[in-house]
Amino acid sequence: MTTLTQGVRAPLVMSLHDGDRSMVDLLGGKGANLAEMTRLGLPVPHGFVITTEACRSYLVDGKEPAELQELVLERLRELVIEAGRGFGDSNDPLLVSVRSGARFSMPGMMETILNVGLTDATLPGLVVRGGERFAWDCYRRLTQMYGRTVLGVEADLFDDALSRAREAHGVADDSGLDAATLQALTAEFRRILVEHSGEDLPQDPHEQLVRSIRSVFESWNGDRARLYRRHEGISDDLGTAVNIIEMVYGNTGTDSGSGVCFTRNPATGAPGAYGDYLPNAQGEDVVNGSRVTLSLDDLARLQPTVHAELLRHLETLERHYTDVCDVEFTVEDAHLWILQTRVGKRSPAAAFRIAVDLVDAGYIDMDEALVRVDGGQLQSLLHPQFAPGGTSDIVATGLAASPGAAVGELVFSSGTAVIVAAQGRKVVLARPETSPDDLAGMLVAEAVITSRGGLTSHAAVVARGLGRACVTGLRDLEIDVRERRIVLLNGLFLAEGDVVSVDGSTGEVCRGRRDVRPSPVAAALQATTVLEAPATEDPMAEAVVRLLAHADLCRHLGVRANAETLADAKAAKAFGAQGIGLARTEHMLLGDRRELVEKVVTDSGRKEALAKIEELTRHDFLEILQEMDGLPVVVRLLDPPLHEFLPDLVDLSTRVAVIEERGQHDTGLEHLLAVVRRWHEVNPMLGLRGVRLLAVVPELLDAQVRALADALAELLSRQLNPRLEIMVPLVSDEEELKQARTRIEAALAEVSARRGISLSVPIGVMIELPRAALTSGDLARSADFFSFGTNDLTQTTWGISRDDAETSFLGLYRQQGLLSFDPFDTLDERGVGRLMHISCEEGRRARPGLGLGLCGEHGGDPASVRFCADLGLDYVSCSPPRVPVARLEAGRAAVLAERVDAGSDTR
DSSP: OOEEETTEEOOSEEEGGGOOGGGHHHHHHHHHHHHHHHHHTOOOOOEEEEOHHHHHHHHHHSSOOTTHHHHHHHHHHHHHHHHTSBTTOSSSBOOEEEEEEESSOOTTTSOEEEEETOOTTTHHHHHHHHOHHHHHHHHHHHHHHHHHHTSOOOHHHHHHHHHHHHHHHTOSSGGGOOHHHHHHHHHHHHHHHHHHHSOOOOSOHHHHHHHHHHHHHHHTTSHHHHHHHHHHTOOTTSOEEEEEEEOOOSOSSTTOEEEEEEEEOTTTOOEEEEEEEEETOOHHHHHSOSSOOEEHHHHHHHOHHHHHHHHHHHHHHHHHHTSOEEEEEEEETTEEEEEEEEEOOOOHHHHHHHHHHHHHTTSSOHHHHHHTSOHHHHHHHTSOEEOSSOSOEEEEEOEEEEOOEEEEEEEOSHHHHHHHHHTTOOEEEEESSOOGGGHHHHHHOSEEEESSOOTTSHHHHHHHHHTOEEEEOOTTEEEETTTTEEEETTSOEEETTOEEEEETTTTEEEESOOOEEOOHHHHHHHTSOTTOOOOOSOHHHHHHHHHHHHHHHHOOSEEEEEOOSHHHHHHHHHTTOSSEEEEEGGGGGSGGGHHHHHHHHHTSSHHHHHHHHHHHHHHHHHHHHHHTTTSEEEEEOOOSOGGGTSOOHHHHHHHHHHHHHTTOOOHHHHHHHHHHHHHOOSSGGGSSOTHHHHHHSHHHHHHHHHHHHHHHHHHHHTTOOOEEEEEEOSOOSHHHHHHHHHHHHHHHHHHHHHHTOOOOOOEEEEEOSHHHHHTHHHHGGGOSEEEEOHHHHHHHHHTOOHHHHTTTTHHHHHHTTSOSSOTTTSOOTTTHHHHHHHHHHHHHHHSTTOEEEEOSGGGGOHHHHHHHHHHTOSEEEEOGGGHHHHHHHHHHHHHHHHHHHHTOOOO
């Protein structure tokens, strides 16, 4: 159990007056922020919070703590006094909302019940307060939410009844239904409850409250909540708080309404309040997309005094929280209430701009700004965008809810999205409006489009958090889920499987496939050298450049690139790489050069083939070393399995069999088949490759090293500063490395003597086998540096093939919760990371100056970069486009480490 001090149990219930935002673990995000706003003097309704301690106890024991109900009643009596209304009072009833509130924001993933306490007996008092239509609107809402949440009645049953009522009265949304219709709907809803759950809405207000609280506890372990937590990396054992708050009403008439807003634009980061407002509505109407929202400018026109007060409160909140705030509010008969605030979710583009703007406003410093963005957000900004024009037609335009460009096949359900995406096809999820139940489909979709909803709807908020392109409010079309098609204004339609292009930055949805172009961020980064002033007028791109420059000043971890062509080397430098951490020589010998290795191995023209390999290698690295002059270039000797250079055994056998069947012979082909059979391996990935091949065919090593040495000598003779390093792959034993090193040094000495120049080249080893990691103390005696090849180290540690596992069982493992991450995307810290820790420790103990790097693709994964920084590596190396991500995360890691050392909050 959570304790405040040793031996003292944390409180189960707390008043808003007794808390503040520092108590987020106990009060949850919503409760802590309500308490903080109460402390600030903002107009917050009265209320109290059932803490996460109570929820955790309920989840463990299957029942509430024995004293919980009495504590709730005690706080409820205090709330009655504060509100001046009676809970269950037939003359002036107090109604409450029962809302979840976890430690971390989980928008829409858990339950809320409004208007709790409303019964047949208390309804007349509510009529006196706001009129018959208002009272029956509240009653049908309670019946609907209680039935779905507490009694488990299918939501579609209520939605269908509402749709029939709207159609019968010819109104577009629920606000057009009169009191008599709402009264009839409430009666129909209650019949649905009895028919499908066996019980009616309880007429005891306290029973409603107790069961609503219990349903919120249980929603913590609902399917969608568990899926969301798994995706966001939120622990399952935190539990949720439950907020019991006095109801205030946005549906009492034209001078009332509800809204959701941000202190800055959450899609672009532009300054200024931004959001949606609905007159004569409760809060759920704003976010569920059932009605067309107005803007805050409309609120200013309708109720200027309320609008001005709202802006003052938004300014107070942003200054106090030193961050963009997401705020829910209600206007009740021209009186403003602030119902909730939290640090606002924002698009990746907005995250960078907001962070830098807050620095310029004096709210935070650059270290804090750097911590508030991350490599995952930056990675999404580096993706291509749609090029102007193109052949596709714009079929609809809606609200640009989450920026980005995406192309995919239309699907109309979350389940279909998951199935189609699992087949390797890209999908665009189309829904009239999304709900938390659509999360699985949104996770796999390239983009989400909805015909309803605004910029703060469920689809918009979740898509921004996931980094998905999203367009909402596409009102000039009908998304027909039943027929699985989109019906356009001109009578044409788009069917499931049709390809569409979605531009979340402009709100456009296009038929067909649009061309794409690099993002402005990528262009800005490539036009700006490290630590240089911003080279762009785009505020978002400028913010990225500034934060990357600060990250470069902070970080201790070097960032290099994996590159083996001149174009790669140029791209690496353009993205700010500090050298090449992995140049894979086999990439230069594939394609039309593959037969050269085949000739060496099969001993057919070996001498000529070796000479050609040496010539080509010298030429390639002359260009690369010259381009990277002054920066280190780590060249890995030939590594891949032998079968990649030899003809396919089955194909070759078939060709020989066909010839023999004709009574003919091909001596050369038969000889080749015999050689391939001799070299054939059942598991070539664990066979004759790397240092093993170089030991069996040492002439390959000699040719490669002589070529590298010649290129090095040539550039030195031109007074340049090439920094070549040579790496030996797939070593599992010190004797292998010692033999290879001896051969390398001999080849270097041969070229030094021939060119009359002294060549000094560091020689290192690639740690990609568990045995190498576990015997690193021995290997360090013969190595100047280690470079962790985490792609193979992950495969050999886990005993699985990336190529096979990711298309077979890894996805299923993640769905079933057997794995919380893909170990080929994010470094496995407990297994592979443990081997790396042992290797670093033993290697540097044997050789204190040992260089340490990582050159697997994990070098561009944000979480893996942070691990490498904490491990004390000298550098990571990744593909050129991911270099900015690694730079940013290395800087963030340094700032966070300093905060840990200083005992500061690491957010």
